[in-house]
Amino acid sequence: MTNLTNLTITEALKGLSAKDFSAMDITNAHIDAMAAAKDLNCFITETPELALEQAKASDKRRASGDALALDGIPIAMKDLFCTKGVQTTAASHILEGFVPQYESTVSQKLLDAGTITLGKANLDEFAMGSSNTSSYFGNVISPWRDDSGADLVPGGSSGGSAAAVAARISMAATGTDTGGSIRQPAAFCGITGMKPTYGRCSRWGVVAFASSLDQPGAFGRSVEDTALLLQAMSGHDPKDSTSANLPVPDFAAALTGDIKGLKIGIPKEYRVDGMPEEIETEWQKGIDMLKNAGAEIVDISLPHTKYALPVYYVIAPAECSSNLARYDGVRYGLRVEGEDLNATYENTRAEGFGDEVKRRIMIGTYALSSGYYDAYYIKAQKVRRLISQDFMSAFEKCDALLTPTAPSAAFAIGENEDDPIKMYLNDVFTVPASLAGLPGMSVPTSLNAKGLPLGLQILGRPWDEETVLRVGGVLESAANFTAIPNINAKIAA
């Protein structure tokens, strides 16, 4: 029988409809894979019983001719989406044991599309991180290895989601992206990940980090799979006031393979100091692939690029400090008693939050405090407008941008931990587009000399996910990335 955990969504849907296998077969194969790869720590909460129930219902629907768009497709749900009756932690001790009484809009849409939920994927605590080493529930380990043999990070914050898809534990996965939390782990794990335009997917029921930046998105092992999952997640939601009331195009139909005459912008400011040669070379390979496919390459300038990270590290912590004020030990989550109410708040939050979260809360509180508000917060918002305007001017000259996704391949667990800013630099290429709310995707293109995946990022105009996907599809065909992670190669052998 076909290796059911290696199928794309497209292949699985075909096989399901041809009755080559059932949703129950696929689900069992993935539950086995999840158990075999437990060491990677991709999940905070595994829900195999629920998955089997869902698979049974899925097979029943298909038998009676009522199959839904993604009926029988097993996915991992980032543990930032509230799921009714299933623990939702945001990878924080402060939410350990929290069982939502409601379902997030995105996860509900996926249930309505017939997907099977294997479990709640691990992440950086409150989605704050680029390495998945800040989870209270332990690090996620990448299924990839280089010859050093060290455990590598899967990237973050959606590290569990990306690692699960790469390791063939899950066919696809949800993620959220605030400053690169889908695109960077997709690049590190050798899969495809897309963050749509801010407002395309509802944030209702997603544990909030930085509300003006947070945006759900999708991971898949092909551009088409990513488009299919994103399709099911997207759409207007009156419960999220920043959700766009716009029709959702047919994303998969955008993959025409034709980019003749399309103008691809190459931003010169993304050639940053100290960029490893392999990243530079990879970028040039991508440029050549798109040129060979008939695109016109245009040099463009995004003059405020170098200020994106400092802007982000004011705005995201400011919004985080405000959003995380709700964790008070009174209504839900952890409570650590103190002698009075104030001491209870302080004890609860000191014990409940990890170091990186506390750092960001304090930076945000500082930036919003009296005397610093104008100098830091308002200043950052002004520069944010300039960054956004840079992109809008660039899109007068081109239809999409091509850049590296991250400044390096995956690094070892423990690296970059000595200095918070070193870790922040991982997001140097992803943060600018987040500040402008643009759609972006990472497509795996090669393995580096050490055998680790590298990805390239495509950015598009607001609401033009279709062009991003179309370019991504062409890049995918040209790059023909077929490598699978070492642990899977080992299992197959």
Added chain:
Amino acid sequence: MSSDNTIDSAAVKKVANLARLKVTEEQTATYGAQLSGIIGFVEQLSEVNTDNVEPLASVVDITLPPREDEVTDGNMQEEILANAPETLEGFFVVPKVVE
């Protein structure tokens, strides 16, 4: 923007208090150094000329949509209290705040 970007122990304690985070003396020094580093990093924004630039709070160019002022939800006391660390007779319980 201030050129003095060190966050000393007193500043860390003040911010921690505003954020309702208990910090030990030992942590105060570590956080002070880390926060100073981050604030030093964001200081470079002062190089950018932002005269006549409006702050950008949201990329979504829409006015918040109003709706009818009517009850759309409710009657879910049990659900609301379901995750509370301590409840009593349908209420959240907090440590005593009035003598």
